[in-house]
Amino acid sequence: MSHHGHELAEGAAAESVAAGYELADVRARPLWISIAVIFALLAFAYVVITVLVFAVGEPLRDPTYAVDVTSPQVPVGPLVEANPNVDGRRIVNEATEHLESYGWVSQRQGIVHIPIERSMELLLEQGVNPFGQ
Amino acid sequence: MVQPARKLNGSRLVRFAWLPLCLVLAACHVDMYDQPRYQPNQVSTFFRDGRAMRPPVENTVAIGSFDPDSALLTGKVNGELASELPVELTAELLEHGRTRYDAYCAPCHGIAGDGNGVIAYRGPLQVPSLHQDRLRTVAIGYFFEVITNGVNRMYSYANRIPPEDRWAVAAYVRALQLSQYADVNDLSAEERQQLGVK
Amino acid sequence: MSAQIFPRNANAIVWVSILGLVLLVGGIVAALVGLYLSPWFTDVGVPKAQPVPFSHKHHVDQLMIDCRYCHATVERAAHAGFPSTDTCMSCHSQVWTNSPLLQPVRDSYRTGDPVVWRRIYDLPDFVYFNHSVHVAKGIGCASCHGRIDQQQLTAKAQPLFMGWCLGCHRNPEDNVRPRDEVFNMRFDPLTLPLEERVKLVESYQIPTDGRLTNCYTCHR
Structure with missing residues (x-):
């Protein structure tokens, strides 16, 4: 900005001095320094926030996770089902377990239930009509 | 100061180099973003029913999607339910059928086919078990038929499960039935030992 | 000899106004960038009003219905298929x-x-996207749609910026998962060690020779 100031070799006119006008040119250095300081502070703030986020160990949360997954909030009763997830998981887990295990259906008739993987092997041997028509 | 002669020289031209930037303003519109064509499921103001996706005229079929003599597409041989698979029975077919069954059937019929799926439990709905004598001995085309046309309160799944996949499901259902009703004599020696058979 | 015409506080005014100008321009740029990234512009996490307040949380998480039960063409077509x-x-x-x-x-x-229904994910028309190939190559629903099984009302989970697409197209091993787990919303691919994910990329034949970042891959 200094080239906009008028460098007057002969100095300020007497009437300017008398009228109290500014005599010195604008100084650019403090201006640049303060801009640099502001940006340095911004960078510093960014670093501090990043460090804090890492230190706390909890990342900034995705706004799509509106619901706390770990502890679902349950409204006050009466409730039809306190935690609807439990029954669903129980049913699926029981069925999956059953489908992966051996056991008797009827010991007298010699009927067993077997894991589905084994059953698929057997079906490949016996064809699609293992019980006849 | 002496004014230089007004001449359109190179350096003077450079001052107007920013002018082409104005063209950027002309790019501020969205007709590439929203091109004048329909996307799937889009609303249309052109058609009376508001659908951009046109449903086929009733009672029409796409070429190759129907053949009254094909067991693969109808589940029937000479008007009778097919008793054999029209596709080859392979491990891949069963594995594929398993993924289909777990996605489309298991909500009601249950992962083990006992009619105790999560939806059946929550409904609550009465869902018949697949492990009953009638269904064990029925022709395999019956499962194809039920998936295609539905039965009782079960809707048709034909628009969600293509014919080849329906056969995969039918084959997997047989594997499920076998897994719950296997003859102990078909098992290997170690398996019998595990069950405690001498 | 020329007279000074600037008052005594002229330097201070210049000083403050230049500083103010810099801050203003910086602030405007920062505000525009902020707006561009904010849900106000991207709609991320902002549910739209729908004719029926459908809850993925209820149907997917509580009732454990598979994604494909409703989005039936996701393995076969570009469009995941909207349930009829x-x-x-x-x-x-x-x-x-x-x-x-x-x-x-x-x-x-x-x-x-x-x-x-009102569309939630609206890609620009100049982008080609195919659901079936992503599913077939072991990219899970949750990789793009987030934990949609936890959303009571459906909202975008991603702003769908091009840089985000490219991030995965450059490093598919960060998001690839076994095909069995594609529809499992709870599965996190990063629980697999990197070597296994790299092996998956190889066995699913996901190109790593730069073809995935070709302009023509998506802008065709």
């Missing part, structure tokens, strides 16, 4: 048959007029 009224009614002809919330669905089933 028939699909809704295959259960809701039996359960919640009198719920006023489901009136639009029943009306649609009776009259044949579609339920007009």
Whole structure:
């Protein structure tokens, strides 16, 4: 900005001095320094926030996770089902377990239930009509 | 100061180099973003029913999607339910059928086919078990038929499960039935030992 | 000899105004960038009003219905497939048959007029996207749609910026998962060690020679 100031070799006119006008040119250095300081502070703030986020160990949360997954909030009763997830998981887990295990259906008739993987092997041997028509 | 002669020289031209930037303003519109064509499921103001996706005229079929003599597409041989698979029975077919069954059937019929799926439990709905004598001995085309046309309160799944996949499901259902009703004599020696058979 | 025409505080005014100008320009740029990234512009996490307040949380998480039960063409077509009224009614002809919330669905089933849902994910028309290839190559639903099984009302999980697409196209091993786990919303691919994910990329034949970042891959 200094080239906009008028460098007057002969100095300020007497009437300017008398009228109290500014005599010195604008100084650019403090201006640049303060801009640099502001940006340095911004960078510093960014670093501090990043460090804090890492230190706390909890990342900034995705706004799509509106619901706390770990502890679902349950409204006050009466409730039809306190935690609807439990029954669903129980049913699926029981069925999956059953489908992966051996056991008797009827010991007298010699009927067993077997894991589905084994059953698929057997079906490949016996064809699609293992019980006849 | 002496004014230089007004001449359109190179350096003077450079001052107007920013002018082409104005063209950027002309790019501020969205007709590439929203091109004048329909996307799937889009609303249309052109058609009376508001659908951009046109449903086929009733009672029409796409070429190759129907053949009254094909067991693969109808589940029937000479008007009778097919008793054999029209596709080859392979491990891949069963594995594929398993993924289909777990996605489309298991909500009601249950992962083990006992009619105790999560939806059946929550409904609550009465869902018949697949492990009953009638269904064990029925022709395999019956499962194809039920998936295609539905039965009782079960809707048709034909628009969600293509014919080849329906056969995969039918084959997997047989594997499920076998897994719950296997003859102990078909098992290997170690398996019998595990069950405690001498 | 020329007279000074600037008052004594001129330097201070210049000083403050230049500083102010810098801050203003910086602030405007920062505000524009902030707006561009904010849900106000991207709609991330902002549910839209729908004719029926459908909850993925209820249907996917609590009832454990597979994604494909409704989005049936996701493995076969570019479009994941939006469930028809028939699909809704295959259960809701039996359960919640009198719920006023489901009136639009029943009306649609009776009259044949579609339920007009509002689109959540709207890619620009100059982008080609195919669901089936992503599913076939072991990219899970949750990789793009987030934990949609935890959303009571459906909202975008991603702003769909091009840089985000490219991030995965450059490093597919960060998001690849076994094909069995594609529809499992709870599975996190990063629980697998990197070597296993790299092996998956190889066995699913995901190109790593730069073809995936070709302009023509998506802008065709």
